[in-house]
Amino acid sequence: MSMPCFDELVASxxxxxxxxTWLWGQINKILPVKVGLRILYLLLIDSGESIExxxxxxxxxxxxxxxxxxxxxYEDKKGKKRDERISAGLPGxxxxxxxxxxxxxxxxxxxxxxxxxxxxxxxxxxxxxxKDTKARLLIxxxxxxxxxxxxxxxxxxxxxxxxxxxxxxxEFYLKHIQKSVPGEFQAIRWLLKTISSGVTAREExxxxxxxxxGSAWGASHAVIDTQRAGLTSRASELGLIxxxxxxxxxxxxxxxxxxxxxxxx
DNA sequence: TGAGCTCGGAGCTCGCGTTT
DNA sequence: AAACGCGAGCTCCGAGCTCA
Numbered sequence: 063m064s065m066p067c068f069d070e071l072v073a074s075x076x077x078x079x080x081x082x083t084w085l086w087g088q089i090n091k092i093l094p095v096k097v098g099l100r101i102l103y104l105l106l107i108d109s110g111e112s113i114e115x116x117x118x119x120x121x122x123x124x125x126x127x128x129x130x131x132x133x134x135x136y137e138d139k140k141g142k143k144r145d146e147r148i149s150a151g152l153p154g155x156x157x158x159x160x161x162x163x164x165x166x167x168x169x170x171x172x173x174x175x176x177x178x179x180x181x182x183x184x185x186x187x188x189x190x191x192x193k194d195t196k197a198r199l200l201i202x203x204x205x206x207x208x209x210x211x212x213x214x215x216x217x218x219x220x221x222x223x224x225x226x227x228x229x230x231x232x233e234f235y236l237k238h239i240q241k242s243v244p245g246e247f248q249a250i251r252w253l254l255k256t257i258s259s260g261v262t263a264r265e266e267x268x269x270x271x272x273x274x275x276g277s278a279w280g281a282s283h284a285v286i287d288t289q290r291a292g293l294t295s296r297a298s299e300l301g302l303i304x305x306x307x308x309x310x311x312x313x314x315x316x317x318x319x320x321x322x323x324x325x326x327x
Numbered sequence: 328t329g330a331g332c333t334c335g336g337a338g339c340t341c342g343c344g345t346t347t
Numbered sequence: 348a349a350a351c352g353c354g355a356g357c358t359c360c361g362a363g364c365t366c367a
Binding site for chain 1: 356
């Protein structure tokens with residue numbers, strides 16, 4: 063299926079161009095997107111080019127909920143700390159309905175009443191949607207989505223619950239956003255450059271972000287905070303930055319990793 | 328006019344440092 | 348060594364808007 067263009071995405075409702083429109087900050091992990099994408103890929107082997115959106119969303123939420131619980135159980139048993147867990151963002155907990163619904167809307171995909179596409183899968187142009195002649199809403203994969211879905215993934219394919227993404231998946235993601243999702247590409251470059259220049263603490267990054275993008279976005283402090291948190295979380299999952307605590311105080315600082323430096327150059 | 332939807336923020340939990 | 352406090356990361360609630 064062809065890629066959705068920027069105008070078809072909910073992101074286009076912001077007054078800024080595609081380069082300045084970052085992924086919404088609550089999309090803070092890539093693994094939940096990858097798992098959903100693999101499920102869609104498998105469903106499409108039987109169904110052809112597209113499948114009914116709600117059928118996919120229901121099935122994916124159920125499977126990923128079980129997957130998330132299984133990973134959490136492993137992490138609990140190992141006594142893993144918050145920043146070592148790969149289960150963040152996956153649905154789970156004792157309110158399955160709410161958690162699945164959040165997963166479906168943030169990490170999977172849906173079409174708003176106004177026809178704009180929302181959800182990480184759509185915003186990253188890994189899927190596309192259309193209505194058939196009977197007004198049924200169908201979802202299919204773009205070529206990039208299908209390529210990304212097929213790549214071997216540590217927890218899904220190797221039962222490796224300590225790593226969320228393989229090196230190949232990281233490389234694919236970065237190449238893909240460079241080519242097709244310029245807002246996310248620019249956001250990650252902005253963050254790496256910012257940290258490289260010595261702006262390494264949470265509030266300093268917020269301040270710089272507010273100064274440079276705040277007025278264009280019309281963003282409150284809370285929105286800046288959300289965007290910053292999501293971006294640092296994604297960049298860290300991709301292995302481009304690392305958080306550390308320097309001796310005194312609690313506050314975290316970030317540094318650009320070797321991989322991050324390679325990406326910048 | 329009220330049911331459903333969207334956006335953005337409120338607030339929870341965890342873990343670590345500090346205080347008593 | 349227990350209690351406290353706070354930063355960080357994450358979850359999901361709900362005010363206000365839209366649309367039937």
